[in-house]
Amino acid sequence: MKNDFPAYDVVVCGGGFAGLGAAFALSKKKLKVLVLEPSPSIGGEITRAYSLNIASGISPLADKLLEKIDKAGGKKGNRIDAVVAELCLLKMAEGKFDILLYCQPTGIIRDGEKTLGIVVSGKSGQFPVQSRALVDATGNSLLFKYAGVEVPEPGKVSRIYSIFMNGIENRDSLPGKFTCGKSQIIIRNSIWDGECSFEFLSDSDKPQYSRLMIPKILETARKEFPQLKNALMSHAAISELQLATFGKGKEKVPESSSGIFSTGIASAEKFSLENRDGLVPELILSGEKAAKLLISETDLKVKLPKIDDIPVSSVIASPSIRKDVVVCGGGTAGAVAAITSAREGAKTLLVESSCCLGGAATGGAINSFYHGVKGGIQDEIDARIEKMSSLFLGPSVLWKNAFHPDLKKIVLQEMLIEAGAEMIFESTACGVETEPVKSLLPAKRGAKSTRRIKSAVIAGPSGCANVTADVFIDSTGDADLAAMAGADFIFGRVSDGMPHAYSQSSSSIRRDDKGNLVIGHNNFDAGYCDPTDPRDFTRARIAGLKLYWREKFDDPSRLTTLAEQIGLRNSRLIKGDCTITFADQIVCREYPDVIGYTYANYDNHAVDYENESPQTMIWCWGLGNWRALIGSEIPYRAILPAGIEGLLIACRALSVDFDGHNQLRMQRDLQRVGEAAGIAAAMAVKSGKTPRNIDVKKLQEKLFKSGALLDSGKGYHTNSWKPENLFSLTHNQLRIGDKDSGSVKWIAQSTTDEKSLTSRMNSGDIKESTMSAILLGTAGKKEALEKLLACVKEKSDIRADGERSTPFWKPAIAVLGWNKCADAVPLLEDILLDKTSDQPALVLALNALGNIGNRKSASAIKKMLSRKDLPAEQIFKKSGGSIPAVKENALWKIELTAAANLAKLGCPDRKLAEKYLSDERLPVRKFAQRLLE
Numbered sequence: 026m027k028n029d030f031p032a033y034d035v036v037v038c039g040g041g042f043a044g045l046g047a048a049f050a051l052s053k054k055k056l057k058v059l060v061l062e063p064s065p066s067i068g069g070e071i072t073r074a075y076s077l078n079i080a081s082g083i084s085p086l087a088d089k090l091l092e093k094i095d096k097a098g099g100k101k102g103n104r105i106d107a108v109v110a111e112l113c114l115l116k117m118a119e120g121k122f123d124i125l126l127y128c129q130p131t132g133i134i135r136d137g138e139k140t141l142g143i144v145v146s147g148k149s150g151q152f153p154v155q156s157r158a159l160v161d162a163t164g165n166s167l168l169f170k171y172a173g174v175e176v177p178e179p180g181k182v183s184r185i186y187s188i189f190m191n192g193i194e195n196r197d198s199l200p201g202k203f204t205c206g207k208s209q210i211i212i213r214n215s216i217w218d219g220e221c222s223f224e225f226l227s228d229s230d231k232p233q234y235s236r237l238m239i240p241k242i243l244e245t246a247r248k249e250f251p252q253l254k255n256a257l258m259s260h261a262a263i264s265e266l267q268l269a270t271f272g273k274g275k276e277k278v279p280e281s282s283s284g285i286f287s288t289g290i291a292s293a294e295k296f297s298l299e300n301r302d303g304l305v306p307e308l309i310l311s312g313e314k315a316a317k318l319l320i321s322e323t324d325l326k327v328k329l330p331k332i333d334d335i336p337v338s339s340v341i342a343s344p345s346i347r348k349d350v351v352v353c354g355g356g357t358a359g360a361v362a363a364i365t366s367a368r369e370g371a372k373t374l375l376v377e378s379s380c381c382l383g384g385a386a387t388g389g390a391i392n393s394f395y396h397g398v399k400g401g402i403q404d405e406i407d408a409r410i411e412k413m414s415s416l417f418l419g420p421s422v423l424w425k426n427a428f429h430p431d432l433k434k435i436v437l438q439e440m441l442i443e444a445g446a447e448m449i450f451e452s453t454a455c456g457v458e459t460e461p462v463k464s465l466l467p468a469k470r471g472a473k474s475t476r477r478i479k480s481a482v483i484a485g486p487s488g489c490a491n492v493t494a495d496v497f498i499d500s501t502g503d504a505d506l507a508a509m510a511g512a513d514f515i516f517g518r519v520s521d522g523m524p525h526a527y528s529q530s531s532s533s534i535r536r537d538d539k540g541n542l543v544i545g546h547n548n549f550d551a552g553y554c555d556p557t558d559p560r561d562f563t564r565a566r567i568a569g570l571k572l573y574w575r576e577k578f579d580d581p582s583r584l585t586t587l588a589e590q591i592g593l594r595n596s597r598l599i600k601g602d603c604t605i606t607f608a609d610q611i612v613c614r615e616y617p618d619v620i621g622y623t624y625a626n627y628d629n630h631a632v633d634y635e636n637e638s639p640q641t642m643i644w645c646w647g648l649g650n651w652r653a654l655i656g657s658e659i660p661y662r663a664i665l666p667a668g669i670e671g672l673l674i675a676c677r678a679l680s681v682d683f684d685g686h687n688q689l690r691m692q693r694d695l696q697r698v699g700e701a702a703g704i705a706a707a708m709a710v711k712s713g714k715t716p717r718n719i720d721v722k723k724l725q726e727k728l729f730k731s732g733a734l735l736d737s738g739k740g741y742h743t744n745s746w747k748p749e750n751l752f753s754l755t756h757n758q759l760r761i762g763d764k765d766s767g768s769v770k771w772i773a774q775s776t777t778d779e780k781s782l783t784s785r786m787n788s789g790d791i792k793e794s795t796m797s798a799i800l801l802g803t804a805g806k807k808e809a810l811e812k813l814l815a816c817v818k819e820k821s822d823i824r825a826d827g828e829r830s831t832p833f834w835k836p837a838i839a840v841l842g843w844n845k846c847a848d849a850v851p852l853l854e855d856i857l858l859d860k861t862s863d864q865p866a867l868v869l870a871l872n873a874l875g876n877i878g879n880r881k882s883a884s885a886i887k888k889m890l891s892r893k894d895l896p897a898e899q900i901f902k903k904s905g906g907s908i909p910a911v912k913e914n915a916l917w918k919i920e921l922t923a924a925a926n927l928a929k930l931g932c933p934d935r936k937l938a939e940k941y942l943s944d945e946r947l948p949v950r951k952f953a954q955r956l957l958e
């Protein structure tokens with residue numbers, strides 16, 4: 026286990042109110058505190074359970090929070106709004122203590138009786154964090170259990186659900202409660218006009234069944250209450266409520282044991298569904314009490330030994346579970362994979378980090394613009410959603426191509442249960458054990474033999490479990506499992522290693538032009554995030570949430586939910602037996618082992634195309650092709666990780682190049698991959714073969730039967746162009762492509778097309794002639810350079826038609842650089858010193874000068890670096906609507922590009938890169954590190 030974490034005075038395990046009470050109290054004493062929280066939010070009671078009443082006058086800290094919420098417009102009486110409360114809480118915590126989200130404590134580090142730290146487990150594996158003392162605010166005394174202390178087992182832990190209805194007429198005429206089957210539903214008004222919540226506790230020992238009660242509750246309520254005629258179920262919240270009853274008498278959780286201090290467990294006798302007003306303040310008080318005891322009992326000056334010297338016995342991997350197929354990640358593709366695997370008769374377990382199915386599509390609030398190719402089991406999912414839609418929406422409407430996210434969670438869960446699969450929520454795959462296997466596959470370079478995953482370690486609320494299976498399906502989106510098993514992958518774009526921007530989405534409700542209530546979504550790029558590192562993942566999540574901060578929230582600008590999942594478009598991409606490329610998509614490539622399709626526009630959102638690949642630059646910037654629909658078949662080999670047996674990649678991390686991934690990530694296409702992976706896994710189990718060796722023809726037959734594969738000839742794409750007529754060029758429909766090698770450059774290497782382009786370059790149509798010159802230049806044809814030089818000199822605003830194109834002179838700079846055009850040097854150096862040059866122009870000029878390789882250009886670069894007026898700001902989202910502009914300082918893009926090109930010119934300046942080694946954004950640090958290596 027590697028350890029690059031700082032040491033802490035105290036690690037508080039659990040970021041609910043008990044943990045926060047302790048963290049605030051400890052930070053007041055100037056102690057260095059880390060709050061460790063498995064979910065994506067702190068303040069569970071208000072942020073996940075949406076328990077919206079807080080009594081005042083019990084805890085000064087609760088009162089302070091209430092005051093802040095009140096000032097921000099999120100309070101009425103004792104009632105608060107969850108979104109405003111979460112944002113206020115984050116503001117209050119800012120600078121007081123560190124927060125690490127998405128991570129479970131899975132062991133403690135001790136030397137005899139002395140506590141020295143904690144073992145932390147998450148998506149990126151397991152690692153130690155040193156600490157002088159620990160606070161157990163886990164709600165189930167997990168740390169004490171790790172320490173071998175006997176603790177009473179909670180008899181029952183309840184789950185609370187809140188369904189939020191909006192657009193209620195005369196809401197005060199609703200009763201305070203109603204019953205649905207055996208459950209009692211409490212109705213509460215929220216602070217917003219026309220909104221109320223229906224709250225209920227799970228009535229089953231299996232919490233995964235509770236969500237399935239929602240349709241019945243809605244049906245009952247709609248039947249009983251005419252006030253709901255026009256109401257919309259806007260959102261729902263769910264949390265495990267740590268209200269515990271104990272089996273025998275009044276057993277007590279110990280207050281402390283050798284450096285571990287407990288905040289206790291809230292008693293179910295004291296609080297009920299109807300009256301929890303005092304719960305938050307009492308939880309805070311329990312945390313403060315633990316902090317007080319900790320301070321009095323702990324030597325906080327003691328020197329901690331070097332952690333590498335401490336034997337880390339680590340994790341309690343107690344129960345061992347055996348299944349045929351284990352799917353890690355129950356998101357867009359994973360939920361479908363588990364359903365089809367179970368339907369095919371394999372004993373299937375699905376392990377999901379969050380507490381819902383559907384991933385980015387549901388928890389990430391990406392429930393509109395539902396793109397990709399229809400067909401297969403997903404049509405059944407969509408039909409089931411459609412059937413129940415009116416129950417959720419009433420007369421409200423969704424955007425075209427949208428679905429209700431809470432309804433999709435339910436439908437997926439129903440189908441999974443019906444298929445006989447099991448699921449574990451709030452549990453994360455954090456480790457794997459591999460073993461050598463006999464395989465025809467060549468072993469990975471450096472390895473003695475091919476390996477397969479024997480078991481996976483799953484970290485959950487009660488510790489770790491070992492799960493063994495014949496086949497594992499990695500549906501984590503980020504290929505966590507495959508990476509831990511040693512699979513090769515790429516991360517980020519070639520130029521600077523940046524992944525595609527992430528988004529922290531949110532939902533709202535508004536009235537459309539016809540007065541109907543609609544669920545609105547805010548989805549915008551928020552910066553870069555590396556989810557494979559828990560600290561960067563946490564940083565990005567919190568930075569994304571803070572974008573929603575307002576001094577005052579009012580009705581029109583208020584949000585219903587902050588998406589529980591951060592919107593990761595791209596991270597690791599696994600190297601498979603076959604890698605789909607962007608060029609394959611341009612030419613609609615077909616494969617004998619087709620299992621699916623990808624078909625969409627080239628959805629690259631980069632705010633800095635100057636840092637994208639030549640292909641992307643030319644395709645979008647130069648030719649204006651961003652909207653053009655492209656696609657290819659998906660081969661089975663793209664979900665088989667090279668060199669590893671027994672593992673399938675069913676998620677956005679399948680084998681595709683970085684450029685192609687911009688197009689191959691749409692929800693329908695990944696659901697189809699999930700369907701194929703689930704069936705393939707079950708076939709492997711049944712036949713006793715590895716997934717790599719199953720009969721792909723049989724798999725295809727099953728996919729034809731389900732409608733996932735279409736008869737050839739029907740075609741998954743509906744656009745009229747085909748590879749053979751890619752070159753029927755008109756200037757606003759210019760397509761490029763390559764039937765054979767797939768490189769953009771090919772276009773002009775084919776003599777026919779070169780001839781056609783040359784005559785077009787000389788045509789009188791300025792757009793056509795410049796685009797032709799750009800293409801010829803991209804193919805290395807020197808006759809185009811004169812035209813491109815003139816284009817850069819002129820800097821006219823003319824650009825290709827189509828979204829996201831840019832004035833031709835910018836891609837022309839790149840093309841001149843690729844051609845090492847020495848005549849361009851003076852023009853490029855002028856750009857560096859021109860105060861009107863924007864960031865793309867500067868980065869392009871720097872790269873072009875580096876490519877041309879004239880050492881003398883180094884002095885122009887240094888002169889540029891001495892400028893105080895370099896354009897540093899990067900705008901990810903312009904201001905508009907209720908969300909202000911999203912921008913960040915991106916001077917690093919200019920400075921690190923300068924550093925890279927100074928090194929290329931033989932005049933390295935290491936200090937430029939070293940400056941960014943401590944940048945808070947990991948992707949930026951990694952880029953700087955790469956330059957220094």
Ligand SMILES: Cc1cc2nc3c(=O)[nH]c(=O)nc-3n(C[C@H](O)[C@H](O)[C@H](O)COP(=O)(O)OP(=O)(O)OC[C@H]3O[C@@H](n4cnc5c(N)ncnc54)[C@H](O)[C@@H]3O)c2cc1C
Nearest residue numbers: 354356357358378384385394396454502592593676677692
């Ligand atoms: C901001 C944004 C906008 C988008 N817009 C569109 C659009 O308009 N149209 C469209 O069709 N597509 C869109 N997409 C793409 C599409 O939504 C995603 O590519 C797709 O949903 C990803 O599916 P997945 O199954 O790979 O991952 P996900 O759906 O993200 O599922 C991964 C799941 O794995 C879980 N998990 C992660 N790590 C672990 C672990 N170690 N152990 C256990 N569980 C784990 C996660 O909690 C998650 O539930 C968008 C994506 C984003 C982020």
